[in-house]
Amino acid sequence: MTYQRPNIEKMQGYSPGEQLNDPAVIKLNTNENPYPVSEKAQAALRNLDAASLRRYPPPLADDFRRAAAQLHGISPDNIMATNGGDELLRLILTTYVDSNETVAVTRPSYSLYPVLVDVQGCKLHEIDLQEDWSMPADFAQQLQQANAKLCILVNPHAPSGKLLSQDYLSELAAAFSGILLVDEAYVDFIEPEQNYQSVPLIDKHENVLILRTMSKGYSLAGLRFGYGLGAESLIAPMLYKTRDSYNTDLIAQKLALAAITDQDYAQSTWERVRQSRNSLTEQLNSLGFTVLPSHANFVLAQVPDKMDAKALQLALKERKILIRYFDQDRLRDKLRISIGTDAENDRLLEALHELLA
Amino acid sequence: MTYQRPNIEKMQGYSPGEQLNDPAVIKLNTNENPYPVSEKAQAALRNLDAASLRRYPPPLADDFRRAAAQLHGISPDNIMATNGGDELLRLILTTYVDSNETVAVTRPSYSLYPVLVDVQGCKLHEIDLQEDWSMPADFAQQLQQANAKLCILVNPHAPSGKLLSQDYLSELAAAFSGILLVDEAYVDFIEPEQNYQSVPLIDKHENVLILRTMSKGYSLAGLRFGYGLGAESLIAPMLYKTRDSYNTDLIAQKLALAAITDQDYAQSTWERVRQSRNSLTEQLNSLGFTVLPSHANFVLAQVPDKMDAKALQLALKERKILIRYFDQDRLRDKLRISIGTDAENDRLLEALHELLA
Numbered sequence: 001m002t003y004q005r006p007n008i009e010k011m012q013g014y015s016p017g018e019q020l021n022d023p024a025v026i027k028l029n030t031n032e033n034p035y036p037v038s039e040k041a042q043a044a045l046r047n048l049d050a051a052s053l054r055r056y057p058p059p060l061a062d063d064f065r066r067a068a069a070q071l072h073g074i075s076p077d078n079i080m081a082t083n084g085g086d087e088l089l090r091l092i093l094t095t096y097v098d099s100n101e102t103v104a105v106t107r108p109s110y111s112l113y114p115v116l117v118d119v120q121g122c123k124l125h126e127i128d129l130q131e132d133w134s135m136p137a138d139f140a141q142q143l144q145q146a147n148a149k150l151c152i153l154v155n156p157h158a159p160s161g162k163l164l165s166q167d168y169l170s171e172l173a174a175a176f177s178g179i180l181l182v183d184e185a186y187v188d189f190i191e192p193e194q195n196y197q198s199v200p201l202i203d204k205h206e207n208v209l210i211l212r213t214m215s216k217g218y219s220l221a222g223l224r225f226g227y228g229l230g231a232e233s234l235i236a237p238m239l240y241k242t243r244d245s246y247n248t249d250l251i252a253q254k255l256a257l258a259a260i261t262d263q264d265y266a267q268s269t270w271e272r273v274r275q276s277r278n279s280l281t282e283q284l285n286s287l288g289f290t291v292l293p294s295h296a297n298f299v300l301a302q303v304p305d306k307m308d309a310k311a312l313q314l315a316l317k318e319r320k321i322l323i324r325y326f327d328q329d330r331l332r333d334k335l336r337i338s339i340g341t342d343a344e345n346d347r348l349l350e351a352l353h354e355l356l357a
Numbered sequence: 358m359t360y361q362r363p364n365i366e367k368m369q370g371y372s373p374g375e376q377l378n379d380p381a382v383i384k385l386n387t388n389e390n391p392y393p394v395s396e397k398a399q400a401a402l403r404n405l406d407a408a409s410l411r412r413y414p415p416p417l418a419d420d421f422r423r424a425a426a427q428l429h430g431i432s433p434d435n436i437m438a439t440n441g442g443d444e445l446l447r448l449i450l451t452t453y454v455d456s457n458e459t460v461a462v463t464r465p466s467y468s469l470y471p472v473l474v475d476v477q478g479c480k481l482h483e484i485d486l487q488e489d490w491s492m493p494a495d496f497a498q499q500l501q502q503a504n505a506k507l508c509i510l511v512n513p514h515a516p517s518g519k520l521l522s523q524d525y526l527s528e529l530a531a532a533f534s535g536i537l538l539v540d541e542a543y544v545d546f547i548e549p550e551q552n553y554q555s556v557p558l559i560d561k562h563e564n565v566l567i568l569r570t571m572s573k574g575y576s577l578a579g580l581r582f583g584y585g586l587g588a589e590s591l592i593a594p595m596l597y598k599t600r601d602s603y604n605t606d607l608i609a610q611k612l613a614l615a616a617i618t619d620q621d622y623a624q625s626t627w628e629r630v631r632q633s634r635n636s637l638t639e640q641l642n643s644l645g646f647t648v649l650p651s652h653a654n655f656v657l658a659q660v661p662d663k664m665d666a667k668a669l670q671l672a673l674k675e676r677k678i679l680i681r682y683f684d685q686d687r688l689r690d691k692l693r694i695s696i697g698t699d700a701e702n703d704r705l706l707e708a709l710h711e712l713l714a
Contacts (some may be wrong), residue, residue, distance in 0.1 A: 003506070003536055003564070005455045005593050005617065013598040019413050027412070036408030049395030049404045050612070052635075053579035055384070056376050056572070082583075083440055086601040094476060112602065117545040119451060119599050149360070179360055207360070215413070218631035220608035237361050242476050244443040246467065250579035251608050255407070309492045 009122035013280065014115040017106055017324055026347055029322040031158075033219040036271065037340075038265040040250070041220070045285035046259040048251060058248035060239065064248075069303070071260060077232045080239045081256070083247050085213035086112070087150070091238045092209065093120040093180055105149035106135070106140045107330060110158050110183065117219060118274040122149075133160040133179070133292070135168075140175040146324050150232035151176060154183040155198075156190060159326065159336045161294025163190060166198045173342050181209045186264045188217030188270045189277070199229060199354055206231045216297060218259040218266055225256040273297050273307040274310070277339045283349050284337075287356060298338045309333050319351050342343075360496050364478035371472040374681055375396075382515055385695040386679040388515075388543070388655050389498055390576040392629065392698075395622040396611070401615040405608060414607035415595065421614045422688035428617060429556045430696075433588045437596045438613070440604050442542055442570035443469070446509070448595045449538055449566065450477040454506050455616050461505035463492070465688060466685060469539065471515070482686075487570070490527075490649070491516040497532040510535060511540040512555075513547060516683065516693045517549060518651025520547060523555045526670060530562040543545045543653035545574030545627045546634070551652070552636075556586060563588045575616040575623055580615040630654050634696045640706050641694075655695045663711065666690050 002009055004169040017030040027296045036042070036151065048166045082088040084321040089112065097103055103115045117124040143151050148166040153174075156163045182198060190196045193252035201208045209230035215221035225248060228235060281291045281299055281302055288304035303309045313325040313335060324336040339345065359366055361704075374387040393399070418438035423517045426433040439445040446469065454460055456478045462470045464483040474481040475659045480504040487493055499506055504513035513520045530537045539555060547553045566587035582605060585592060616623065638648045638656055645661035670682040670692060679694040696702065 001563075003453045003592065005453060008598055009450050011598055014602050016413070016416055016602050019415060021415075030413055032413065033411050037413055042407035043415075045405065045407045046403075048402065050399040053612070054390050054576040056373070056387055056389065056392055056578045057581070058376060058378075059373055084601065084603060086603065090601060095365050096360045096362060107603055113596075121455075177455075182516075206358075219411040221413045224414070224603055237365055241365055241368055244441065244447060245371050245373050246443065246578075246581055248440060249581040249609060250607070252606060255410070317525040321647075345384065 006327060007118060015114050018322055025318055026344045027342050028190050029324045031216055031338045032221050033216055033269060035269040036221055037219040038259050038262040040262040041255045041258040044254050047221050053250060056246055057253060059246050061248050061253045064253050067257050067261050078202060078229055078235060080228050080235050081248050082226045082228060083316040085211050087209050087247060087283035088226055088228045091242050092150060095238050095242045097122045097177055101149040102146055104146055104151040105145050107326060113152050118204060133162045135156060140172055143176050149178045150181060151178060155283060156186045156295040157298045163295040163352055166196060166201060168202055169198060173208045179209060180347045183211045185213050189273055189297045191274060191297045198302060202230050209234050214256050214259060217270060220259060223252045223255055225252045249335040273339045276342055276345055280339060280345045287352055288336045298336055300334050300336050302334045309335050315355050316351055321348055321351055362444045366476060368475035369562060371469050375679060381677055381700045384671040385697050388573055388695045389578050390573055390626060392565060392576055392626040395616050396574040397619045397621040398612045398615040400613050410607060413603055414610060416603050418605050418610045421610050422612050424618050427437045435559060435586055435592060437585050437592050438605050439583045439585060442568050444604060445568050445583055446473055447496050448599050449507060452594050452595060452599045453478045453536055457679060458506040459503055461500050461503055461508045465510050465685060470509050477532045490519045492512060500533050504591040506535045507538060508535060509538045509540060513543045513652040516657045518657060520652040523553060523558060527558055530565045531562045536564050536566060542570050546630055546654045547652045548631060563590060566591050571613050574627060580609045580612060582609045600650055630696045633699055633702055637702045644709055655693055657691050657693050659691045660685055666692050672712050678705055678708055
């Protein structure tokens with residue numbers, strides 16, 4: 001027999017990219033930062049007194065909230081810290097989407113979203129992106145027609161790396177009667193020249209919630225720390241009602257604080273990733289792949305004609321290079337490649353050169 | 358306007374005990390271990406390479422699961438690691454209790470349970486304990502009459518410290534058609550002579566799930582690490598479907614592993630807590646309090662006649678001694694006091710002596 005709720009029994013769980021401990025593996029499959037966390041965070045770890053762990057952590061991570069508020073020029077009341085960005089994604093559904101309500105996402109998008117919809121037992125509405133991964137012109141109308149309570153957009157988009165402007169998001173938020181969650185997991189890798197500034201949207205629109213993570217931009221995927229930014233009316237119910245009572249731990253709070261306050265270092269890693277991304281894009285294109293410009297720390301590469309993307313992924317894996325293949329419509333001829341160090345990217349390119357020869 | 362689901366809008370959040378950073382405060386209000394974590398866990402922290410945090414952690418915490426399985430003589434498939442015991446409590450409801458179904462708890466019990474029921478939007482059924490905090494004789498029938506899908510018992514009981522035997526739990530599990538969750542947050546402080554052995558229940562009963570935490574027995578409340586033990590059929594849906602994809606972080610996994618494998622040290626702290634508990638119980642009774650024997654790392658002390666428990670708590674707080682007062686039926690004449698070091702307990706007793714004079 002099973003005790004599972006019907007929605008849980010029939011659902012499939014999320015499949016994360018492979019996490020291998022083999023240090024010989026070049027791991028370009030889960031969009032991790034190729035550079036280590038700031039030396040200041042490393043020092044915070046060294047200075048941590050393990051004996052202090054016998055006590056519960058500050059429940060709201062207030063030191064971190066204050067630092068993030070200062071960085072973004074908003075109030076700590078507009079911020080909540082979460083156990084990775086994942087927790088915020090879950091809490092949005094827990095708090096705001098009832099079982100008879102609908103969550104809208106684009107297709108394709110981050111494959112975790114439909115899983116969270118299944119867990120919550122609410123409805124999913126997928127809206128196809130256009131051929132060039134841009135939004136359909138009537139996207140806002142489609143949201144309204146679907147009577148969506150929540151729309152989740154990842155921006156820059158995964159897996160394409162395409163960027164929506166803050167003006168587009170602002171118009172969409174104004175036209176939409178539900179909550180617009182902008183998952184900015186990859187925001188740190190946008191070129192500064194784009195002048196992408198989404199945080200002011202939370203003052204202008206009570207229905208905009210922004211997700212940030214320390215996993216990618218701040219090289220702390222191992223720690224599980226993210227945060228949400230939004231109107232106090234959106235943040236407070238998650239902060240005071242639906243969050244697990246001690247959702248983030250003391251060490252994560254201290255290291256996330258140290259990492260986010262060392263902006264100079266973090267930004268230097270972002271710039272290096274951008275330079276490597278541009279160079280990798282160019283070289284993949286010259287190898288016969290089709291790679292559109294990406295604003296994230298990965299590229300989506302359409303394999304050359306007559307090549308099999310899945311076979312190429314497996315051949316790379318045999319050479320201890322991991323990249324991501326998605327077995328879904330419009331992605332079966334493509335590979336998602338996280339940006340590594342230049343040395344790692346070069347190893348990938350060499351392997352591809354051999355495999356394509 | 359609000360976007361909240363109706364159940365969320367009308368609910369109240371959980372109020373944790375105060376967490377103060379003032380090192381001058383004697384903190385006997387949240388059942389933390391008065392002794393630091395094992396030196397082996399401290400060494401694991403010192404040896405941790407912060408640069409390794411750039412990668413995602415092992416998603417299932419398999420090293421910890423194997424160690425816990427070995428400790429308990431079961432398979433890793435019977436174990437899942439969680440972000441504190443809190444996460445397991447939440448996942449049980451998420452996975453197994455639909456909105457039209459009922460969760461049964463005793464009254465009084467851990468005050469988080471009704472909050473989790475509110476968050477899930479399911480029904481709560483409270484069953485009063487008897488005058489001496491024992492279970493009503495018809496408890497199993499009451500569960501069946503309430504058509505409960507889940508029953509949560511904290512054992513030893515909070516806030517009374519009373520212990521149910523494994524035989525009682527086994528009979529209850531056999532008589533109950535729903536899931537029996539035994540929250541063993543305080544199990545490590547039971548006297549070895551009691552020979553309490555609940556883990557075999559998970560082989561015998563497919564509907565028994567046991568919750569353990571590293572927060573209390575292993576002095577790691579700051580870390581957020583717990584685990585669940587149960588039949589594979591109960592564990593797997595939470596492990597592979599409803600858990601956040603990376604729910605525990607790398608540092609927590611490593612320190613929890615080091616702490617749980619140093620049983621000698623952990624057990625030495627439990628023995629010290631038990632000795633202090635017995636001594637504190639005796640001395641509180643001789644001061645005029647009524648304290649029943651506790652099997653946990655706290656005691657529930659009924660204040661002497663004509664004393665006001667709430668006023669006593671506040672007077673202690675002025676003296677920088679924190680203990681817990683619950684403003685609810687049957688508890689308004691009582692104080693819950695966590696067991697501190699002998700020096701801390703002595704300071705408490707001195708203060709009480711003065712206040713009662």
